[in-house]
Amino acid sequence: MILRKFPTAGLLLAAIIASALPASAAVPLFGKKKPKEDLLQSKKPTAAQNALIDKAIVREKEVIKTVKDRQPLVETYIQNMRPDPILAQVPDSDQHFLGRVEFNKIIGDNAYKVNESTSKGTSNDGKLGFLKHSMSFMGGLGSGLKLTFHEAGFVQMLLMDSNDFDRQHYTFGFVRNDFLGNTPTAVFDVTPISGKRDFGRFFGRIWIETRNGNVVRFNGDFSGSEEDHREFYHFDSWRTNVQPDLWLPTSFYVEESDPKSVSRTLKFKAINHVWGYVLKIPAKESENTSLDVVGATDVSNDAQDVSPLGAQRAWVQQAEDNVVERLFQAGLIDAPSDFDKTLEALAGNILAYNNITLSRPIRVRTLLTEPLESLAIGNTIILSKSLIDTTAVVTTDGAQQMGNLNAVLAFQIAHIILAHRLDTKYAFNDRLLFPTNAVFNRIPMHHTDADNTAAAKKAIELLNAKELADGQQYFGLYLQQLEKRVKALKALNEPMIGDGLVKSDTDPTFWLAALMPKGGKLDMNDLKQQAAMPLSSFLRYDPWTDQVITMHAAFEPLLSPADKMPFEVEPVYLKLGYYKPPAEPAAAPAPAAAAPGDPVAAPAAAVPPAADNTVPPAANAAPAADTTVPPAPAAVPQQ
Secondary structure (H helix, E strand, O other): OOOOOOOOOOHHHHHHOOOOOOOOHOOOOOOOOOOOOHHOEOOHHHHHHHHHHHHHHHHHHHHHHHHHHHEEEEEEEEEEEEEEEOEEEEEEEEEEEEEEOOOOHHHHOOOOOOOOHHHHHOOOOOOOHHHHHOHHHHHHHHHOOOOOOOOOHHHHHHHHHOOOOOOOOOOEEEEEEEEEOEEEEEEEEEEOOOOOOOOOEEEEEEEEEEEEEEEEEEEEEEOOOOHHOOOEEEEEEEEEEEOOEEEEEEEEEEEOOOOOOOOOOEEEEEEEEOOOHHHHHHHHHOOOOOOHHHHHHOOOHOOOOOOOHHHHHHHHHHHHHHHHHHHOOOOOOOOOHHHHHHHHHHHHHHHHHHOOOOOOEEEEEEEEEOOOOEEEOOOOEEEHHHHHHHHEEEEOOOOOHHHHHHHHHHHHHHHHOOOOOOOHHHHHHHHOOHHHEEEEEEEEOOHHHHHHHHHHHHHHHHHOOOOOOOHHHHHHHHHHHHHHHOOOOOOOOOOOOOOOOOOOOOOEEEEOOHHHHHHEEEEEEEEOOOOOOOOOOOOEOOOOEEEEEEEEOOOOOOOOHHOOOOOOOOOOOOOOOOOOOOOOOOOOOOOOOOOOOOOOOOOOOOOOHHHOOOOOOOOOOOOOOEEEEEOOOOOOOOO
């Protein structure tokens, strides 16, 4: 197990993406002499459309002002591609970066001035002017950076032009009206005004929501000469309505084709996610102070004496609660959600089917990052978002997704049963009083190899319960699929803070490899067999509240092996909707007491009912009283 250390300063994506490939990979959008009139398939806006553009210009300044006051987490995951005779293309290598962005340091008045030494690549000092405010991050990348990139690039992928998005620098042409999810938009082509093409100005298309004039999506590249153009990549950037009339950057997708490929293979593709806009920004003099706890419940009348065993368990729980809260404050794990409750019910069933009773119920949270990993902190299990996404294979009966979730939960439940505890030193609150950006390398939570070996053996025992045994085949097939990609996707399989699926870099076998023979034979040509899903297939999250939200994508039939795309980065396409304040939670009736060992009924589906993706989903309906096994997800829509 290798615990990665992560940078503590701002993450600057454009330079990161540039590090993944040589300069020749970028394909110019246009040449030096091609007039802008030939580039646009649009028409002159009407008076009403011009008024909407004017509103968008004003709203964009408000977005920039808001973003400058924030330090969100930004994650970038890059996959370099190679041709494949069966699948058209497959990942050949990958890179993963995570950090907090200090926007107030990278949005400035001079962001778009040409840096001749930077653009020509002649100065090592100017080579990464884009990282001038993030030296520790630059040091973390080391020699991996191969390509120059201007500092405007990253900001533009989120904000288009943080200084001069106005009519003095751009012209606009109307294209069409369009809906993005539930949001009506007007689409415009945008190009820099002739003679004002400063290095790196936005060139492309924007979507403006028609209610209040906010830009909710923009897609394109940056202008400049062909020589300058090599420093930029094509991107598709999306925002979500996180608060009333406030749309903030959420995700963007970047890709470039390989100009030398006769099969149109991509050179690379990358995904960027932004979240944690409301993370606490500690003042330097108060970075080592904790947050006040409010809203404590008075239970003094129910207080009892505590036995030595009870005191020991309370001490362990105190350490657990401290670490979980610290991870949440750092933006690494989600706010409690209905989907977490679904996972908790599945974990309860695993215990019930094995007649095991714990002193405290199991809690489950989601790690909001890409690498495939899981961990147990006391009685709290944490699964990474991508582990949940890639195991979420949708079938009409829901058995495959549930079998996969049972397997990953069982591995960490085994750690809990075997008392592989978090170091109880974290029960002392002062041990967690350090800056948020140090969380990555200050709290090691992975288990030892010996503990993981014992937990894997115990997990197989748990999954051998008659109610769970039939689901083992699915995770076995999942591991067979991952085995085909594990060497190419080292970053995806290198855990940040917990336990990975593979044992180590030197031993790329799986802890739960005993399940692989039960999965049948992996056949990429079998269109009825889907072993693993692409990334971002099942969960997304609200970048303001950090709460995970289940997606409800339409069923897409597999037409060729290339459609499977296991563990791959795919383009962003968000179902946008207007902000809705969260509903007041209804008072729930007190649950009936369950006898020890009784199975716990899970919510009605692993996939909660449809909800607007801009707000947390409503609570699931109560399960049928006569079932002990979680019912299957909603049926797949018919073709």
